[in-house]
Amino acid sequence: MEKFFKLKSIPAYLSLQNIDTDMIIPKQFLKTIKRTGLGKSLFYEMRYDENGKIIKDFILNKGPYNQSKILLAGKNFGCGSSREHAPWALLDFGIKCVISSSFADIFYNNCFKNGILPIKIDEEKILELSNYSKRQEEIEINLEKQEISFGNKVIKFKIDEFKKKCLIEGLDDIDLSIGKIKQIDAYEQMINSNKPWILRNG
DSSP: OOOOSEEEEOOEEEOOSSOBHHHHSOGGGOSOOOSSSOGGGTTHHHHBOTTSOBOTTSGGGSTTGGGOSEEEEOSSBTBSSOOTHHHHHHHHHTOOEEEESOBOHHHHHHHHHTTOEEEEOOHHHHHHHHHHHTTTOOEEEETTTTEEEETTEEEEOOOOHHHHHHHHHTOOHHHHHHTTHHHHHHHHHHHHHHOGGGTSOO
16 A cells, blocks of 8 residues: 655545445446556546536546545545445545545545545535635645645644554555564464364364
8 A cells, every 4th residue: 555644736626415435436336346447437427427428517527626636525425335446436536635524434444444545624624625726726735744734724634543654654454464464373373272173174
């Protein structure tokens, strides 16, 4: 997983509330288990019409927002089913940070596991950032300092220290398991010595 330190980008503002995971990546695109190639289908039903043509006035279809790495979103972002394809699609599109006043819990945790930083701030600060985004100027996310900088202003945000450490060091669940391989081996040896029937086949 790519390490996350700082991020600069012109933010894209998607004002809709309660955007669920089916809106982020519709069910017909869930057949793959690959994390790549989903970006083109992100927000498919909002980005394309019924004939598959691009809807030009959708925010992520307009320059420079079609290159945004930071998404400003309405409250309760990522609700609905627990599909991990949702953060995969965001990341494949190029979005590495989502800022909202609230997230669905499963989506929120899935973001960290896939290298995306979800930031929770007050709705009035979301509105302030959305107004700034109209200037088409970059904002900066500093994860170590837990700050969002724009113009001459700074917004502080909170984050769990362990999740912060994982993002900064680029650690996903597999990396965390590998880091505990000695403890896992020692435990298996202990079980094999004291309770060998547990590890027997059949």
